[in-house]
Amino acid sequence: MALRLDGRPVGDVMVVQCIGRIVAGADVHSLQFLIEKVLPRHHEIVLQLERIEFIDSSGLGALVRLSSTARASGGDLKLCALPKPVRKTLEMTNLITLFEVYDSEAEAIVAAYLGPRFAKDKDGEKQLRILCVYDSADVRALLGEVLCRAGYRAVTTGNVHDAGILLKATKAKLVVLGANMQSVHGASTKKAMEEIDPAVSLVVLDEAFGAQEPGEAATKLLETIRSKTAGTAA
Incomplete structure (x- = not known):
């Protein structure tokens, strides 16, 4: 089975689900290409290996090299949900301690936010942290940029499950939520957050936010955030 790679950003962390085999040839090249492509923007990468059937010497060597590349850029390559054969391979080669290995994807993401790269972000520590949850990647990009330029520390995601992980990891003080994401499978997003x-504040955007005039929409959002967070420490 050819290697399939599904990447999704969870805030500043890129999670890559790997399905199939990591072996010499096209599979290794596709993994290297994806990681090297996302590294300039996402220095922290989590490889989800739960559905990896086999990894050969070239595949393992690629992981070693990509880990070194990520660390050289100030980030890291973390592994999670290792199948027993993959874990056994890492243990037999004594490479298990080369990587940060986690049982679950959520643990790996939280660890990335607790790591030295984010801990050293002193400016970020002074800024109020805001989590944006919206299904449109274009609107998420706009929200993130507008909030950062307004002096906030913004992280974004496109689904409520990842939002829960990010809220734990970043300890955001406020969540900006798309109108159509107020409930998932009948469960209240507000209640989940x-x-x-319990102290987190929630701002729900208008249903037509994505189609509104950007300047007016951004101004209204920032005014709402300021009123919600007046006197709130980062």
Whole structure:
């Protein structure tokens, strides 16, 4: 089975689900190409290996090289959900300690945010952290940029599950939520966020936010955020 790679950004962390085999040839090249492509923007990468059937020497060597490349850029390549054969291979080669290995994707993402790269972000520590949850990648990009330029530390995601992980990891003080994401499978998103952090504030965007005039929409959002967070520490 040819290697399939599904990447999704979870805030500043890129999660890559790997399905199939990581072996010499096209599979190794496709993994290298993807990681090297996303590294300039996402220095922290999590490889989800739960559905990897086999990894050969070239594949393992590629992981070693990509880990070194990520660390040289100030980030890291973390592994999670290792199948028993892959874990056994890492243990037999004594490479298990070369990587940060986690049982679950969520643990790896949280570890990335608790790591030295984010801990050293002193400016980020002074800024109010805001989590944006919106299904449109274009609107997420706009929200992130507008909030950063307004002096906030913004992280974005396109689904509520990842939002829960990011809320735990970043300890954001406010969540900006798309109107169509107020519930998932009948469960209240507001309730889910408050179960993680009872003190978190929530701002729900208008249903037509994505089609509104950007300047007016951004101004209204920033005014709402300022009123919600007045006196709130980062």
